[in-house]
Structure formats: C-alpha cells, structure tokens
Amino acid sequence: MAKKDFNVITIGGGSAGLVSSYICAAVKAKVALIEKHKMGGDCLNTGCVPSKALIRSTKILSYIKRHKDYGLKSAEVTFDFAEVMERVQNVIKKVEPHDSIERYSNLGVDCITGAAKILSPHEVSVNGKTLTTKNIIIATGARPFVPPIKGLDQVDYLTTDNLWDIRELPKRLVIVGGGPIGCELAQCFARLGSKVTQIQRAADILPREDEEVAEIVRKRFTEEGVDVRVKSNTKEVVVENGKKFMVIENGGQTERIEFDQILLAVGRAANTKGFGLEDIGVKLAKNGTVEVDDYLRTTTYNNMYACGDVAGPYQFTHTAAHQAWYCAVNSLFSPLKKFKVDYRVIPWCTFTDPEVARVGLNEKEAKEKSIPYEVTRYNIDDLDRAIADSEDHGMLKVLTVPGKDIILGVTMVGHHAGDLIAEYVAAMKHGFGLNKILGTIHIYPTLAESNKFAAGEWKKAHAPQGLLNFAKKFHAWRR
Numbered sequence: 001m002a003k004k005d006f007n008v009i010t011i012g013g014g015s016a017g018l019v020s021s022y023i024c025a026a027v028k029a030k031v032a033l034i035e036k037h038k039m040g041g042d043c044l045n046t047g048c049v050p051s052k053a054l055i056r057s058t059k060i061l062s063y064i065k066r067h068k069d070y071g072l073k074s075a076e077v078t079f080d081f082a083e084v085m086e087r088v089q090n091v092i093k094k095v096e097p098h099d100s101i102e103r104y105s106n107l108g109v110d111c112i113t114g115a116a117k118i119l120s121p122h123e124v125s126v127n128g129k130t131l132t133t134k135n136i137i138i139a140t141g142a143r144p145f146v147p148p149i150k151g152l153d154q155v156d157y158l159t160t161d162n163l164w165d166i167r168e169l170p171k172r173l174v175i176v177g178g179g180p181i182g183c184e185l186a187q188c189f190a191r192l193g194s195k196v197t198q199i200q201r202a203a204d205i206l207p208r209e210d211e212e213v214a215e216i217v218r219k220r221f222t223e224e225g226v227d228v229r230v231k232s233n234t235k236e237v238v239v240e241n242g243k244k245f246m247v248i249e250n251g252g253q254t255e256r257i258e259f260d261q262i263l264l265a266v267g268r269a270a271n272t273k274g275f276g277l278e279d280i281g282v283k284l285a286k287n288g289t290v291e292v293d294d295y296l297r298t299t300t301y302n303n304m305y306a307c308g309d310v311a312g313p314y315q316f317t318h319t320a321a322h323q324a325w326y327c328a329v330n331s332l333f334s335p336l337k338k339f340k341v342d343y344r345v346i347p348w349c350t351f352t353d354p355e356v357a358r359v360g361l362n363e364k365e366a367k368e369k370s371i372p373y374e375v376t377r378y379n380i381d382d383l384d385r386a387i388a389d390s391e392d393h394g395m396l397k398v399l400t401v402p403g404k405d406i407i408l409g410v411t412m413v414g415h416h417a418g419d420l421i422a423e424y425v426a427a428m429k430h431g432f433g434l435n436k437i438l439g440t441i442h443i444y445p446t447l448a449e450s451n452k453f454a455a456g457e458w459k460k461a462h463a464p465q466g467l468l469n470f471a472k473k474f475h476a477w478r479r
C-alpha cells in the first residue's frame with residue numbers, strides 16, 4: 001500500500017487543533033495543521049483572551065467606583081471606549097506568538113493556511129492539493145448560535161464574533177442569554193456605562209450552578225445596574241421610526257425594551273458543515289456535535305477523531321486541550337495502545353465579579369443523580385486577606401462523601417475563585433481529601449487559605465467526640 005503523506009491531518013488551528021498537532025509533532029509524527037482563518041481560533045481571537053482583557057479593564061473601572069472602600073476620598077476616570085477595545089486587540093497581539101505559524105512550524109508541525117475539505121477518511125484537499133493521511137483530527141470548533149427571533153434580520157446584531165470590532169459604546173445594550181458568556185459581557189458593558197438589559201429564558205442566570213450561587217451573581221449585577229430579566233422569552237425585534245425594540249414575554253405579559261444594539265449569547269453551534277463531513281456520512285449527535293466514542297473516534301470512521309467545541313460535551317479551552325491529548329495519542333498509537341477520555345474531574349470558571357468556579361458535582365447535580373453528599377461551607381467574608389483587600393464576599397461549598405473527606409465537588413464564589421479552585425482540582429484528580437488540604441501549610445495572609453479553612457470546617461463537623469471526651473478527662477487528671 002502506498003505510504004501516506006501524513007500520520008495525522010488536523011483541521012482547525014484553535015485550542016483543540018493546536019494541542020493535538022503539538023503532541024503529534026512532539027512524538028515525531030508527521031502532522032499537518034490546516035487553518036482557514038486565524039491561528040488560535042476562538043480562544044485567542046474572539047473568546048477567552050479578548051473577554052478576559054475586557055474584564056480586566058472594566059474591573060479597574062469598578063475599583064475606581066468603589067474608591068471609598070479603599071479609603072480614597074475621590075477617584076475619577078475618563079476613558080475612550082475605542083481605546084479600551086484597542087487594548088483588547090493589543091492583548092491578543094501579545095498572546096498571538098504562542099499560537100503562531102512560526103512557533104508551530106518550529107515545533108515540527110506543517111502549518112497550512114487554507115480551507116480544508118475532507119474527500120475521504122484518508123484524503124484532505126486544501127488550496128487545490130490533495131493530501132493523504134492515516135488519520136484525521138476534526139477540530140473545527142463552534143460558532144455563535146443565532147436564535148430564530150422574528151424580525152432579527154432587520155438589525156445588525158452582535159455576536160462574540162463581531163463584538164470585538166465595535167469602537168462605539170452601545171448606550172442601550174440588550175444581551176440575550178444568561179450563561180457564562182452573556183454574564184461576563186453583561187457586567188463588562190454595564191461597568192463601561194451601557195444600560196444593559198440581560199434576557200434569560202431560564203429561572204435564573206448561570207442555570208448550571210446552584211440557585212444560591214446564581215443569586216449572589218444576580219444580586220451583584222442588579223447592584224451594578226444590569227437589568228436582569230429572568231423567565232423571559234424573546235418574542236420579536238421591532239423597528240419603528242428608526243427606533244429598535246426587543247419584545248419580551250414574561251408570565252403572559254409582553255414588554256418592549258428599546259435598544260441601540262443587541263448581543264446574542266445563547267450558546268455555540270458546532271462547525272460540521274461545508275468541509276466534507278456530510279459527503280462521507282460522518283454521524284452527528286442530536287445536539288449537532290460530531291458523534292464520538294470513548295476514544296474520541298468518530299462513530300463512523302475509526303481513523304477520524306474529533307475534539308474541542310466541535311465534539312463537546314464541554315466548550316472550554318482547557319477541555320479542548322484535554323481531549324486533544326487523547327485524539328493525538330489514540331490516532332498515533334491505536335490499536336497498539338489507546339485511552340478512554342477521562343471526564344471525571346472537569347473544572348471551569350465564569351469570570352464575572354465575583355468569579356464562579358466549579359469542579360465536580362454541585363448540589364443541583366448531586367440531587368439530579370441521587371448521589372448522597374454532605375455539604376461544608378466556608379464564607380469568605382471571614383477571611384483575613386479578603387478583608388484586607390475589601391473583597392470579603394462569596395463562599396466556598398464543598399460536597400463530600402457522607403462521613404468521609406473524599407471530595408465530590410466544589411463551588412467557589414469570590415475574588416480569584418478561578419485560580420483558587422486549582423487546589424481542589426488537584427485533590428480530586430489525584431485522590432487526596434480534605435484532611436490532606438487541612439494538613440498543608442498555606443501562606444498567610446492569602447486567599448488560598450479559604451481552601452484550608454473550608455477543610456477545617458469539615459474537620460470540626462467530624463471531630464471524634466468520644467476521643468475528645470476522653471482527652472478532656474485525661475487533661476483534668478493531669479492538672
């Protein structure tokens with residue numbers, strides 16, 4: 001049989017494609033990475049990086065507003081929205097080299113700019129040339145889902161794809177969607193000075209999180225001026241005499257909300273069309289992602305793999321990278337050796353202020369799955385460093401196996417929760433429990449001490465009463 005041009009061709013140069021081709025090259029396989037638009041994909045260009053850069057600028061604005069909390073008599077700020085958005089672009093430019101063609105070429109990846117089309121499970125065409133390959137990794141990502149709202153086509157709506165191009169601050173901004181992306185951006189734009197109305201169909205924003213967690217964030221949003229409309233359906237966009245309205249319905253009542261711009265943040269649809277998958281009959285799952293097995297092989301061809309947003313079930317950069325390892329290793333070494341993807345310990349964070357970070361189960365999921373659990377809480381308003389920083393708000397909630405220190409899940413709400421939860425992620429991944437966290441020295445005064453204090457709360461609740469009674473008598477006898 002004729003030799004193939006490549007061991008692996010990866011389609012898409014976002015987080016999933018970059019990491020899988022990096023790993024293939026690191027173990028000396030011949031790998032091509034085909035990207036049709038920008039290296040770095042969503043994360044670098046329209047997702048994580050720009051959103052976190054914008055969050056940082058708007059956090060500074062919130063501190064200026066809260067200057068009295070820091071003992072400062074007055075603090076004023078003037079800014080030009082366009083310059084804030086230019087800073088976002090500069091941040092992207094600074095990160096860009098990490099995902100660049102130069103870097104990946106130096107790592108040994110054949111980077112090709114162009115739109116890939118799969119001709120067969122072993123052939124991919126790009127720029128008029130057909131390349132042959134032993135395996136294909138599909139890493140084509142996802143795009144903002146545009147809901148079928150009547151009249152939407154009359155307005156130039158924003159999504160996270162084109163939001164980063166605007167240079168004029170929308171005075172009145174309607175954000176459709178109460179998930180992580182909608183929430184992060186709602187707070188950002190409110191802090192920048194837009195009058196933000198956030199429309200959420202579910203009973204609360206951040207519907208995957210426990211009710212009390214969503215409530216903390218919603219209350220903060222309301223305090224900061226975001227008009228949060230829950231249990232509300234978008235019915236229609238109406239344009240009248242040059243004025244734009246979003247018609248929403250809540251409990252049988254309809255209402256018109258006037259807006260200058262509308263941002264859609266209601267989920268992301270997998271990119272599975274237009275590059276040959278349908279021609280060779282690759283099966284899709286009900287939610288539109290590529291259907292894969294436990295080894296991340298497509299269920300249609302066992303030399304074709306998928307990872308990242310196009311495969312789901314998670315849509316994060318770190319899960320794309322996690323899956324990429326399995327795609328790379330399984331494609332190169334199976335059937336000699338192959339690994340089932342491990343989704344047991346998946347963390348994530350919504351970078352609102354306060355941040356909401358989670359790993360493993362929360363109460364909602366534990367109840368849905370009928371998994372018995374105990375809850376230990378630690379309120380961050382008690383933490384010395386948080387008090388010193390005037391960030392003494394939020395909480396830590398740890399779910400454990402009843403009677404044991406084995407961690408089932410953690411939700412953390414507070415300043416830098418996304419960083420702080422890493423200790424619990426490590427604990428869950430490597431199987432150490434709350435006793436070990438309690439027995440670890442944490443630097444004073446740090447926010448990370450909250451992890452230890454939560455473990456301390458658990459220990460207090462599980463103190464061996466019989467032994468302590470005996471100790472009391474022993475000490476009385478020794479006095």
Ligand SMILES: Cc1cc2nc3c(=O)[nH]c(=O)nc-3n(C[C@H](O)[C@H](O)[C@H](O)COP(=O)(O)OP(=O)(O)OC[C@H]3O[C@@H](n4cnc5c(N)ncnc54)[C@H](O)[C@@H]3O)c2cc1C
Nearest residue numbers: 012014015016036041042043047116141308309315316317
């Ligand atoms: C506003 C926003 C904020 C986010 N914040 C976070 C966050 O804080 N943390 C986090 O973990 N995640 C975050 N995410 C999610 C994260 O960006 C995605 O999960 C991640 O980028 C998925 O990577 P991917 O490689 O699967 O897809 P993508 O990054 O979308 O990459 C797919 C690439 O494939 C290319 N492509 C598609 N078809 C073809 C073809 N036929 N030929 C060649 N190339 C093709 C595309 O051009 C694209 O570059 C955020 C997303 C958004 C939108």
